[in-house]
Amino acid sequence: MIEDGPTQPGDPRAHLSSPATRSTLRIQNQLLAAAREYLTSAGFTEMLPPVIGPVTDPGGRGSKQVDIDFYGHRYKLMTSAILYKQASLLAFDKIFCIAPNVRLEPLETANTSRHLAEFHQLDVEVAGASREQIIQLVEDLVVHMVQRTIAALPEEFAALGRDVDAFADLVQGMFARTTHAEAVADLHAVGHDQSADAEIDWAGEALLSSKSSRPFFVTDYPKGSRGFYDRESRTEAGVLRNFDLIAPEGFGELCSGSERTNDYAEIITRMRETGENPQKYRWYLELVKEGIPASAGFGIGVERLTRYVAGLDAVWQANAFPKLPGVVSP
Amino acid sequence: MSDLTAPGFPGEAVRLRARTGAAAAFPPAAEYGQVLFGAQCGTPGDQLDAMRLVPPVFMPQRLAKLIDLGREPLYQDVELGTVIGGFSSPLPVYVSALGSTRAAGGDLGLALSRQAGALGIPMVIGENVVPVNGYGRLDEDAGRSLLGRLRAYTEHLGDGPDGGVAVQQSTEDADAEVWNLVYSDPAARPLLDSGRLAFELKVGQGAKPGLGGMTVVDAEAAARMAGQYGLDPVFGEGRVLRSSSPGTFTAEILRQQIRLMRNNFPKARVWVKLIPGRDVAEAVRVAVEAGADAVTVDGAEGGTGWAPSAFTGQVGLPLAECLRRIGEKPPCLLVSGRIWEGGRAVKSLALGATAVGLGRAALLAVAEDQQDGLIRFVECLSMEMRLIVSALGKYAPGEISPDDVWSP
Known part of the structure; x- marks a missing residue:
């Protein structure tokens, strides 16, 4: 990571015209071009994601949704495209989109170097896929994106001082898979107090991340740490068929994904378990009741991936118009 | 002074405490030496009221306190400080949830918040305040809002470290x-950063178990x-019954919502x-x-x-029976239900509660005097609790046990 980098965005002119920002955004552009190339050639259709809707991803870890007045109805800005991704499978079996997400994150996240109130996700959903198949797709996709980018833009990496040898292990693939329970045990072994039934906390994630030389997957998060759409295992109660992809070198989480719940009664029950009121999900539940395909999918945080690949100090440096939680900015 | 009333609740006694503080724990001082006081028969009440607090003759814990102090302990030596x-x-007392009901709205809700804050006793802000009265950001009426009460x-x-x-x-x-x-709001940050913010998952309420919150609203609000x-x-006449849904719970739903x-x-x-x-x-155990x-x-x-009339007298377990069924003392059990004086409070603690909640009593005390009503009322309650706990030969709320209570 770049040392002594600025920890808060400056004025927009200074940020946009700085050589570091330009190199970063070129890297981001190349990463996305590579993703489009890979997914399109694999038969995926790129969809344009909705920005507003009556309901959105209930999200996690305390962030607040943005309400908007839609002709007198309370609508939401998308916190993620998850509900629309599942619905889109009624049109195509394999879809992706690059979607803007808005989450009013808790103020305490302003200094984590890894939270933005507005960010983008590379969202992918595949009908009929299993968790194992979707994990393999994430791995192949990330390897392709990074390979293409370091090959295409050596001068930008040099300008940022990012040694591309950092990706020597990554480009070989073979990302490790560890379960949440194993990750918790590893953290306990080094004296980190990690709850066994919650997400890995940020400090814990940084610990795991700093021990690895390539990205790795954490699978099987416990119910109670994730939204209703991550499917519960049919053989292990309380365990979700999901995963996170964690970057090495302390950069932390890049991507979350799962097999999806698509059974109507199961979704309603899971909604209650996550404290949601099913009434507001009417359009989604009506689709589910009539049937939507079983699927698996994921969302890669575009700014987080860019930060890792470009070796940046903070995630806001990977966004042209960064909005940090609680900070009034353009 | 507000004309708020609470039929069936000792409202006048609460208001007297809000006016006169600890003195109200005793018969009128002016009658001292002129009136013979004693037990009054036929006082209506529930199982908890019918129980009696029963000090023993032999008090090893008083001896321990005597050794500790090097003098005979008095009621002032009871340390009421409690983690809630x-x-x-x-003291082992908090202010129970007062939600969007009109009685707790506006000035009374704010006065209550001010006095609870000054006392450093924990306070619960009830459900439906935001959907009904707003949060208090931007141009909403800050007085009635959640944010107004928080502030x-x-x-x-x-x-000090007290409160939350x-x-x-x-x-x-x-x-x-x-x-x-x-x-995520800056106004809550001081509480959050000092560990004094909690979120309370409302599974339901005592007055109408099995139903959601209910209020009466006018037609405009209803629309x-x-x-x-x-x-x-x-x-009729433009007045509408507004019901919240009670929400569906199973053991697994409760467990996962908490996680x-x-x-x-x-x-x-x-x-x-x-x-x-x-x-x-079982629900306590799951939680x-x-x-x-x-x-x-x-x-x-x-x-x-x-609450509907049929519910107030006939639906739900009385507090004493809840405590009996819960049995072994959970790590932190809070109870509410007609708590207004020290006897009922200490009996609840003896039967397993860590602290007791003031609902109507707090609201009436504030209605009596928006400046200091609750502060005086709590002063009186605190005095009574010290008197009773010391009479049991104990000097902290955590020492009280079921032995200290007798059921007829």
Whole structure:
């Protein structure tokens, strides 16, 4: 990571015209071009994601949704495209989109170097896929994106001082898979107090991340740490068929994904378990009741991936118009 | 002074305490030497009221205190300080949830928040405040709002570690994302950073177990809430019954909701409020195992809000029976239900509660005097609790046990 980098965005002119920002955004552009190339050639259709809707991803870890007045109805800005991704499978079996997400994150996240109130996700959903198949797709996709980018833009990496040898292990693939329970045990072994039934906390994630030389997957998060759409295992109660992809070198989480719940009664029950009121999900539940395909999918945080690949100090440096939680900015 | 009343509740006695403080723990001083006081027969009450506190003759704990102090202990030596759901409090008392019901709105809600803050006793802010009265950001009426109450409480907190606020969320509140809103708002930051913010998952309430919150609203307000609440024009003349849904719970739903709260709001404490249901013991166990910092049981005697008549006398377990069924003392059990004086409070503690909640009593005390009513009322309650606990030969609330209570 770049040392002594600025920890808060400056004025927009200074940020946009700085050589570091330009190199970063070129890297981001190349990463996305590579993703489009890979997914399109694999038969995926790129969809344009909705920005507003009556309901959105209930999200996690305390962030607040943005309400908007839609002709007198309370609508939401998308916190993620998850509900629309599942619905889109009624049109195509394999879809992706690059979607803007808005989450009013808790103020305490302003200094984590890894939270933005507005960010983008590379969202992918595949009908009929299993968790194992979707994990393999994430791995192949990330390897392709990074390979293409370091090959295409050596001068930008040099300008940022990012040694591309950092990706020597990554480009070989073979990302490790560890379960949440194993990750918790590893953290306990080094004296980190990690709850066994919650997400890995940020400090814990940084610990795991700093021990690895390539990205790795954490699978099987416990119910109670994730939204209703991550499917519960049919053989292990309380365990979700999901995963996170964690970057090495302390950069932390890049991507979350799962097999999806698509059974109507199961979704309603899971909604209650996550404290949601099913009434507001009417359009989604009506689709589910009539049937939507079983699927698996994921969302890669575009700014987080860019930060890792470009070796940046903070995630806001990977966004042209960064909005940090609680900070009034353009 | 407000003309708020509470039929069937010793409102006049509460108001006397709000006016005169600790002196109200005794018969009128002016009558001393002129009137013979003694037991009064036929006082109506529930099982808890019918029980008696029974000091023993032999008091080894008093001997321990005597040795500790080097002099005979008195009631002033009782240390009432208690940890309530992760908050420290000068006595085992908190202010129960007062929600969107009109009686708790506006000035009274704010006065209550100010006085609870000044006392440093924990306070619960009830459900539906946000959907009904707003949060208080931008141009909403800050006085009635959640934010108004939070601010009033925080601004009057002393310099010590005491106090804390628990914010409830009901099913309808979940749509307004009340917890997410509070967790990300600058106004709540001082409480959050000092570990004095909790979120209370409301499973239901004592006055109408099995039903959601109910209020009476006018037609204009009803139109605004259409689609969000159940509305029923039972009263005619433009007045509409507004019902929240009670929400569906199973053991697994409760367990996972608590885990998700801990996952999503790691810096906030987690409280759970249960109805006086027949399976209350199992529900307490599930909540504690899932990691709740406090479990509140609202006895069927409680309620500031508005409940159908059939429910107030006939639905739900009385508080004493809840305590009996829960049995072995959970880590932090909070109880409410017609608590207004020291006897009932200490009996509840003896039967397993960690602290008692003031609902109607707090509201009436504030209605009597918006400046100091609750402060004087708590002074009196505190005096009574010290007197009783010391009479039992004990010097801290945690030392009281079921032996200290006799049931007829």
